[in-house]
Amino acid sequence: MDVGTGIPEIGADDFARRFFMRSINLMWLLGAGTSASAGIPTAGDMIWEFKQTLFVTQRRVSPKMVADLSSAAIRARLQAHIDSSGKLPPAGSPDEYAALFEAVYAAEADRRVYLDSKMSGAKPSYGHIALATLMRAQLCRLLWTTNFDPLVAxxxxxxxxxxxxxxTVALDGPDLAKQCIDEGRWPVEVKLHGDFRSRRLKNTTDELRLQDERLRKVLVDSCRRLGLVVVGYSGRDSSVMDAVDEAMQAGAFPAGLFWLHRGEDAPLPGVHELLVKAVAAGVDAALVRVDNFDEIMRDLIRLKPDIDTRVLEGFALQRRRWSAAPQPAGHRGWPVVRLNALPVIQTPSVCRRIVCSVAGHAEVRSAIEAAGVDVLATRTKAGVLGFGTDADMRLAFDAYGITDFDLHTIESKRLRHDSGERGLLRSALTRSITRHQGLTSIRHGNTDLLIPADPHKGIWAELKRQVGTLTGTVTGHPELHWHEGVGVRLDWADERLWVLIEPRTIFEGISDENRGDAADFARERSVKRYNRPLNALVSFWANRVAADGREMRAFGIADGVDAVFRLSADTAFSRRAGV
Incomplete structure (x- = not known):
């Protein structure tokens, strides 16, 4: 029993072992999460897209203003608009998806076109091929799904x-579903919300509530005869959840009820209540935390070496697989290599844009210095982009004939390379870190070198305990000052921004004559920094640079555009393939 959720939890490995002992008596329920790796957006993704559409159309603003749906600031703005309507469910409500879908596309035909566009070009993922492989091996016979896509087929x-x-049975064929199940004509896929090509497409609150009674009865009867594995399904709509709940009685789910849940967040209240009720009814029910659909299917296939996996192996060779390192289980430690990359959780989604006659970055810098203002800015094709108060921005560039003064959306596609936007974010991030964390910076190529502003302060006691003295001069070179510090660099990998940190000795006053002695000095200080000492040093700087995950602002201003960042202090990890 998990103390946090109050419901039984088992590991993915435990579930895999139970599955193969009971597979012939277990049916599956697939939700939208199983189609995410195939490129089809989840219900959560579409919820934010619906909110974005309502905001843009009702406020009559440019879509560019709220283009980055990964931005916490933009999401907050969209949610505030939805809440202000007073007509839509609150965020996280089980009815949120259906209500928003209906609010954006009231006509069934429009909803069908929308869903069709989302599924266009989607291809089965590893998980779908693995599931079909289990079907052919007669280890998966009956599958229910709330998805419209044809990926299983x-x-x-x-x-x-x-x-x-x-x-495949859609809503217009409940009799066929019952007949196939009664006669054992396996495998069978039943679409509870209707095939997306079916005339009877169902995907709004009223429609879900009026789910075909005969098809629902088939589901209820099946739950009383077989166990159920739920994957990729949040439990948002009442129709399917009520059917599963109705089946709950003594003897229901004889092979168990296993709810595969992604991530560390708690499941929806309806799922929690269902599992608690199942346990009370004597059902072998449990929440199973998994990485994703593809990974759990890979675990199942791995435990059954005698089935024909030639198609699956051929598919796997065609596609590279990216996945997060799993959390360690039992008494084992991490079989990993720790990396020096901190995930960037939040970045500015917009900055100030000024169209004027200023020529290039050097002239931008000169204009700022001449005006004596505190702003960060760069020159791009779109104009001068920057952060700071509006008054300071205008003061710096008024002399260059400002013709446009508005906001510029910082899109992720322009952060993949060393663009003007990424350079601006780098400067703003370094300023945010130094402003909040008692550091000063030295610009060095594409890396910013950070050193303690006052190494005698108590905040550096732990660093001093690890490495000794934090600053001084190199013996024989009074002009060569050194500091214990860290290099930070903003980079892009795995479709996101990272901050790379490198603990190092930082020098001031270096020249061609003393460069060799500086290198020897740095080598002597770092020669014993490996394994545990280096891990401890990386941990210290990770927490310091990330401000323990707190929000950091470059300026702390109320007027104008500030740059707000949040980093995770948990570095990336890597492990051996196949572990």
């Missing part, structure tokens, strides 16, 4: 090398 066509093996 496409995967089966690939594994079976034909299209006549899987029976």
């Amino acid at each position: 496409d995967a089966c066509a690939r594994v079976y090398d034909g299209t006549g093996y899987l029976t």
Whole structure:
């Protein structure tokens, strides 16, 4: 029993072992999360897209203003607009998805077109091919899904090398579903919300509430005869959840009820209540935390070496797989290599844009210095981009004939390379860190070198305990000053921004004559920094640079555009393939 949730939890490895002992008596329920790796947005993704659409159309603003849906600031702005309407459910409500979908596209035909566009070009993921492989091995016979996409059918066509093996039942065929199940004509896929090509498409609150009674009865009866594995499904709509709840009685789910849940967050209240009720009814029920659909299916396939996986292996060779390192279980430690990269959790989504006659970055810098103002700015094709108070920005560039003064959206695609936007974020991030964390910076190529502003302060006691003296001069070179510090660099990898940190000795007063002695001095200080000492040093600087995960502002201003950042102090990790 998990203390935090009050419901039983088992590990993914435990679930895999139970599954193969009971597979013939377990059916599956697939939600939108299983289609995410195939490129189809989840319900959560579409919720934010719906909010964005309502905001843009009702406020009559440019989509660029709220283009970056990964930005916490933009999400807060969208949510404030939704809340102000007083007509839509609050964030996180089970009815939120359906209500927003209906608010944006009231007509069924429009909803069908929208969903069709989202599924266009989607191809089965590893998880779908693995599921079809289990079907062919008769280890998965009955599958229910709330998804509109044809990914399971496409995967089966690939594994079976034909299209006549899987029976897919939509809302307009409840009798067919019952007949196939009663006669054991496996495998069977039942679409609880209707095939996206079906005339009877269902995906709004009223429609879900009026779910076909006969199909619901088939689901209820099946739950009383078989166990259920739920994956990729949040439990948002009442129709399916009520059917599963209705089946709950003595003897229901004889092979168990396993809810596969992604991430560390608690499941929705409805899921929690269902599992608690199941346990009270004597059902072997548990929450199973998994990385994602593909990974849990890979775990299942790995435990069954005697099934035909040739199609699956061929598929795996065609696609590279990226996944987070799993959390360690049991008494094992991390079989990993610790990296020096801190995930960037929050970055500015907009900055100030000024269109004027200033020529280049050097002239921008000169204009700022001449005006004596405190701003950060750079020159791009879009104009002068910057952060600071509006008054200071105008004062710096008024002499260059300002013709436009508005906001510029910082899009992630322009942060993948050393663009003007990324350079501006680098400067703003360094300023934010030094402003909040008692550091000063030295610009050095594409890396900013940070050193304690006052090494005698108590905040540096732990660093002093680890490395000794924090500053001084190199023996024989009174002009060569050294400091214990860290290099930071903003970089892009794995579709996101990272801050790379490198603990190092930083020099001031270095020249061609003393460069060799400086290198020897730095080598002597770092020669014993490996394994545990280096890990401790990386941990110290990770927490210091990331401000323990707190929000950091470059200026702390109320007027104008500030740059707000938040970093995670948990560095990235890597591990051996196949571990």
